[in-house]
Amino acid sequence: MTHRRKTSRTTCQTGDVQMEINLFIISDNPVSLAGLETIIEQDGRFTLVGRAVGVLDGMRCLENTELQPHVVILGEPSSKRSIYENAQQIVSTYRRHKTRPKMMVVSQNDDDDAVFTALRVGVSGYLSHMRSSEELLHSIEIVAKGGAVFSRTIASRLSLHFSTVRILPETTGLSELTSRELEILELVAGGLSNHQIARRIFLAEKTVRNYVSRIFAKLEVHDRASAAVLARDAGLGKETREVRTA
Template identity: 30%
Template sequence: MTERIRVLVVDDHPLFRQGVVHSLGTDPGLLVVGETDSGEEALKLAQELLPDVVLLDISMPGWNGLMTAERITTACPVVNIVMLTVSEEKDKLIAAFKAGARAYVLKGVSARELTQVVRTAASGEVYVSPSLAAEMLVTLTQSKAPDPLQELTDREREILGLIGSGLTNREIGERIFLSEKTIKHYVTNILQKLQVRSRVEAALLAAQHKRTER
């Protein structure tokens, strides 16, 4: 007989938490081994019980769900975290996965869908509610590629402009009253930030950026 998936339910709303416990209890493949209303207690139970999955709300007094997820993941890396929340904020979604969550589910999910998500997380797979996944995909595809020139300081931009004018390190140093050695250091930083191999490539990148701004 296949072992049941052991689940710990964490939510500070008793009625909702009991509903989740009841829903999961109707699935013969799942076993709720504990429940609590606080992040601090959740960490203790996770360490004692080592459940396969922790269902965790984000908004809780004391330790919120993100803090709790991070601490459980650190203390019990074998435990899979499923965030069960009303929050549709993309920042919360990203933060949850950074904290170690394997799944992010909205509380409007059906009992049947929730049990499937628990199974998915227990197997080590990642899951995001379809509506949020679609929205994140649209955001990512519409976002502009990062501009490497934005990484430069004002001084580095100035030096890059002088490189584009064909000046040597010594000439640049004389122009802005810095030593040739200091200019060389700046140039090295500029090449690294722009991810190019030579002064010529850096100057071409700067020239191309100027053309696109017009």
């Protein structure tokens, strides 16, 4: 399903129509996207500059959006992998910009794997089981201004894990990987050899070997095991391992 570009005043910026905070919504769930859009458009502090279903349409639309959003909202991502892929693509899209949008997740899924994956890739807010639309709008404003915000139950759990959770999306090197490198890293994390990866994604084994070498350099690791640990911490590789053991 492709995204629908809006034609109302929320997609442009002229004269007195300029709003304070520009927003972009990416969701794997069209119903969730419509709900978020309805809430946001009720508040004059925000301009919805774009919306899309899925990461591919989302990135294409982001790249073609005249106004850079201050916050990208990931609505009801289908999995922690979806959170990871969306966040990494946003980082990549704005790599050459002086600033990039803040990111926040709005989801009913608040299990630890999803929340910690979001933190590792630089998400500034994670809301689940919201009590009101005002809670969402206030949280967006906090994130846009550089703050961090989490639902009460998530914040409580984070306080217990604070000493072990490291929010270092820039220093891990993962944000430097291309989409193809991320794909190959996930297969490495799943335990596949270069030969198996080559067969899986229809590349020459030598090409895969070159990709793996570049991945090691960007992650500043020297072996597959170390690369796999970083990837699995970010939520990659689980699906591959499940397929192989089925």
